[in-house]
Amino acid sequence: MKLDNIYQEEKKSNFAKVSEIIITMASRPSGFIGLSILIFHVILAFISPYVAPYDFKAINPTLMLQAPSAEYWFGTDDLGRDVFTRTILGGRTALTITFFGSLIALLWGGLLGIFCGLVGGKTDDIVMRIVDAFLSIPWILAMLLIVSLLGTSTEVLIPALGFFYGKGIVRVARAATHDVIAKDFIVSARARGHSNFSIIWNEIIPNVRDAILVEGAMRWSWMLLGFSSLSFLGFGVSPPTPDWGLMISNARGLMSFAYWSVIAPIVGLSSLIIGINLTADAFAKALGIDRSTKAPV
Amino acid sequence: MNEIIQKVNNLSIGFKSKKGEEILILRNISTNIKKGETVGIVGESGSGKSTLALAMMGYVKHGLYTIGGECEFNSSNLLKMKNRDLEKIRGRKIAMIPQNAGQALTPNLKIGYQIDEALQLHSDLKEEEREKKISELLNKVRLPSPETIALRYPHELSGGQQQRVAVAMALAGTPDLLLLDEPTTGLDVTTQAHVLELLNFIAKDTGTSMVYVSHDLGAIAQVSDRIIVMYSGEIVLEGPSREILKKPIHPYTYGLLKSIPKLSLAGLPQSMPGSQPQPGTMHRGCSFFDRCDFSEEKCKNNSPQLEYLEELNTSVRCFNHKSLMNDSQVNQTVNEIKTSTQDKEILNLSEVSISYAKQKLLDQVLNRISDDNPTVKDININIKKGETIALVGESGSGKSTILKSIAGLLRTKGGIIKFDQNRNLSSDLKERDPNDLRIIQLIFQNPDESLNPNHTVEEIIAQPLKLYFGLKGEELKKNITDLLQKVRLGEFYMSRYPRQLSGGEKQRVAVARAFAAKPDIILCDEVTSALDVSVQAAVLNLLQQLKEDFGTTYIFVSHDLAVVRAISDRVAVLYQGRLCEVGPSKDVYQFPSHPYTEVLLGAVLEPDPDIKPKLVAEDIVEEKPPQKGCSFQGRCSRILGDICKNEVPPWQLTNSGNSIRCHIPLKELQKDQIN
Incomplete structure (x- = not known):
């Protein structure tokens, strides 16, 4: 039986699949912009x-609040530190912590959601009510509690953020699992007597992976905003480590006469969030989750 | 009668592939629909029949576009019209009846309101007149007590009633042309026959032209004056329905008619090899070349033109139609099925009952059974090794429910399922050991859903092999290749994904997966109803062959009596979860029958304009089995009276070993039914 090349699609290596997805993402203007910002x-x-041209913690009282110049591109802050240096260094902590935080969120949220979706019944009811209960707690208050009890070290922040941002993923993963669970191939696997673990691993994960990954990417950008808010409130990164949230918080009182010390970290933070959002959107479209772009027939 | 109302002229519709190639879905279609005529468009899935019907009301699906040609209605081209002008035509002049009326009706609006909406849009009637018109319309589609129906919500109606409402809505604008897209496909056999009869009546009564799109030649034969046969986006045969069905002079139609199982013929019909070419893969020659029994060298490189034959009033696209004309009476030959039934009993269901009702807390505490009227009750069946037993009935008859219980997917409420005379199969999946699970395998109705879309064929078939036999590496691969060979698929299918396979190929993979477990019993749940007729015959033949090779026992669930006739040794007829009739297949299809079997047999549609369905009972849908008495009492046309309502009928044995559960003595039944 002949199948024409447009329907022909041999099994590809994982590398080929990933590169194909990235190429598809970059072929759309929004995806290209998002990816460029993120990669940058x-x-x-x-x-x-x-x-970095200067030392980020070098305080120089003689250079307080200098306007941008050829020497200090983004000017200096109230302690005479170079804003450019601090801005380009300011994303490092946030990016690292939120990246690992979203991985943890993805993992526990995704697996718990799939498990609840598959098992159903009372277990599902109880777990989901607990998740709902946590969803109703304002996350920032809970975070503040955790941080003030356990400190602001990376080992505390990553799992705490991962936990709070994973709750939403539980719901998405559970809903995605419900879509798959009614299909006959799951019934067939059950009738054959596969274990729950095998059903989750072999039958469900390949079918819900895409939806969960996209959700994880969106959570990443939210978590970034959340983490920066914590820093802004003084519970994230401790000074003098440069961090956007912290920089905005420090300089916000000077906004009226030294706008440069606020604008630089704001641009840094918002461009990263926009970059991640656009990338996540393009990722969803490349995976075909966005219905409007599905090929005809 | 000869006035042309819709003129399709050289129409081509297609889409652009990712590579920028123009791929045609419809190729140079030209046809005319005359006033008052019913035209059937028939073809396999993917032949472009729905696209053509939609184009007839000026609609082209998203992603497709018109490449050339026009659809003229009242001498204006619908495909070039602005939306605002189209709105004036759609509903008023051309109306559409969708396949699934349940989804086409708004669930939160009352039926009367929805029809009123259609009337407001498509007629100039005043409010009081509209109210009268609503009951008039509902009356016309023969819905009982129109006033009450108008006040109901769509979910309160049965599938057949919903379809009738859709017909009523389409008639609201008194259209000149009615387009019907598979209007009876989702319905039960008896309901289907009733709806078709209604459509026939409406066509005659109102003089509306109808375009009836279906894959089912049986349904088309009942309603159409003229038939258009489509194949891969082209018209291959067009002519009066009698000529086409009795003397199909195109090899595709000829093959199609031969592959449909008939009630009058036991045994498997011949299948047509191959499948329809995918759009975009057309070669220079005839698109049917690969599958044609009559092809010649010239068919390979030259594509035949539609040729009009005056003596038959038929157009045909084939070089060889003359040689077909001579012997084109469809002489159906069937492959006799060999019974491989052994004396050994393999599965025994005794007193099985299943209930969907949830146990109330009080009943749980007191440990008593709450539901005294379960969905499925009193099922006693012995199944012999190597036998094919079919469970037949309409939707809601409990046939799939019984299958699920045998597979352990649904707990039984009472009764025993015994395997191999001595092993009790627990009704709880978790309590069955792996071997209990291995011996029973399932094949599902829709292969799109039963194969994991993210697994390759190799991974799909490997699952049971790994699970039950722990195979690995080379041995696993060898086993998969063997299985693929058994279902006539090449080794190169291993790396394909289900979406790259055709419907028939997918179902073969599902069959291979079931056989991978080396089961004793295979449960087939409507395995062919999602397939095209030509593919259906091939899958049935394959199943029969595998059964002869492996000595497997099949429990075959189907609503299609002709398919059941073709493959089964024994038939059990179910109504409302209760057995009505059990017996060897040849006897069940002969009188005397249980009144319900009689209804089912009468409603079977055959692709022959001379065989009309016999509508014995009303197509009422009962939601619950009756508390006492005969399960069929609500619809039975031969009801005797109180005895049927109060006492469960006894089993009566006919001479040929057929058991019928009815109060009417067999002799009387036979006498009545033959008349």
């Missing part, structure tokens, strides 16, 4: 310690 930030996070 990631590269910057890696190289900034080597390219």
Whole structure:
């Protein structure tokens, strides 16, 4: 039986699949912009310690609140530190912590959601009510409680953020699982006597993976905003480590006469969030989750 | 009668592939619909029949576009019209009846309101007149007590009634042309026959032209004056329905008619090899070349033109139609099925009952059974090794429910399921050991849903092999190749994903997966109803072959009596979860029958304009089995009276070993039914 090349699609290696997805993402203007911004930030996070022109913690009272100039591109802050140096270094902590935080959120939220979706019944009811209860707690208050009890170290922040942002993923993963669970291939696996673990691993995960990954990418950008809010309130990164949230918080009183010390970290933070959002959208479209772009027939 | 109302002229519709190639879904279609005529468009899935019907009301699906040609209605081209002008035509002049009326009706609006909406849009009637018109319309589609129906919500109606409401709504604008897209496909056999009869009546009564799109030649044969046969986006045969069905002069139609199982013929029909070419893969020659029994060298490179034959009033697209004309009476030959039934009993259901009702807390505490009227009750069946037993009935008859219980997917409420005379199968899946699970395998109705879309064929078939036999590496691969060979698929299918396979191929993979477990019993749940007729015959033949090779026992669930006739050794007829009749297949299809079997047999549609369905009972849908008495009492046309309402009928044995559960003595039944 002949199948024409447009329907022909052999099994591809994982690398080929990933690169195809990235190419599809970059072929759309919004995806291209998002990916570029994200990649720019990631590269910057890696190289900034080597390219920063000044020492980020060098205080110089004689250079307080200098306007941008050829020497100090983004000016200086109230302690005479170079804003450019602090801005390019300011995303590192946030990016790292939220990246690992979203991985944890993805993992526990995704697996718990799939498990609840598959098992159903009373277990599902109880777990989901607990998740709902946690959803109703304002996350920032809970975070503040945790941080004030356990400190603001990375080992506390990553799992705490991961926990709070994973709750929403539980719901998405559970809903995605419900879509799959009614299909006959799951019934067939059950009738054959596969274990729950095998059903989750072999039958469900390949079918809900895409939806969960997209949700995880969206959570990443929210978590970034959340983490920066914590820093803004003084519960994230401790000074003098440069961090956007912290920089905005410090300089916000000076906004009327030293706008540069606020604008630089704001641009840094919002561009990263926009970049991640656009990338997540493009990712969803490349995976075909967005219905409007599905090919005809 | 000869006035043309819809003129399709050289129409081509297609889409652009990712590579920018133009791919045609419809290729140069030209046809005319005359006033008062019913035209049936028939073809396999993917032949472009729905696209053509939609184009007839000026609609082209998202992603497709018109490449050339026009659809003229009242001498204006619908495909070039603005939406605002189209609105004036759609509903008023051309109306559409969708396949699934249940989904086409708004669930939160009352029926009367929805029809009123259609009337407001498509007629100039005043409010009081509209009210009268609503009951008039509901009356016309023969819905009982129109006033009460108008006050109901769509979910309160049965599938057949919903379809009637859709017909009433379409008639609201008194259209000149009615487009019907598979209007009876989702309905039960008896309901289907009733709806078709209604459509026939409406066509005659109102003089509306109808375009009836279906894959089912049986349904088309009942309603159409003229038939258009489509194949891969082209018209291959067009002519009066009698000529086409009795003397199909195109090899595709000929093959199609031969692959439909008939009630009058036991045994498996011949299948047509191959499948329809995908759009975009058309070669220079005839698109049917690969599958044609009559092809010649010239068919390969030259594509035949539609040729009009005056003596038959038929157009045909084939070089060889003359040779077909001579012997084109469809002489159906069937492959006799060999019975491989052994004396050994393999599965025994005794007194099985199943209930969907949830146990109330009080009943749980007191440990008593709450539901005294379960969905399925009193099922006693012995199944012999190597036998094919079919469970037949309309939707809601409990046939799939019984299958699920045998597979352990649904707990029984009472009764025993015994395997191999001595092993009790627990009704709880978790209590069955792996071997109990291995011996029973399932094949599902829709292969799109039963195969994991993210697994390759290799991974799909490997699952049971790994689970039950722990196979690995080379041995696993060898086993998969063997299985693929058994279901006539090449080794190269291993790396394909289900979406790259055709419906028939997918179902073969599902069959291979079931056989991978080396089961003793295979449960087939409507395995062919999602397939095209030509593919259906191939899958049935394959199942029969595998059964002869492996000595497997099949429990075959179907609503299609002709398919059941073709493959089964024994038939059990179910109504409302109760057995009505059990017996060897040849006897069940002969009188005397249980009155319900009689209804089912009468409603079977055959692709022959001379065989009309016999509508014995009303197509009422009962939601619950009756508390006492005969399960069929509500619809039975031969009801005797109180005895049927109060006492469960006894089993009566006919001479040929057929058991019928009815109060009417067999002799009387036979006498009545033959008349």
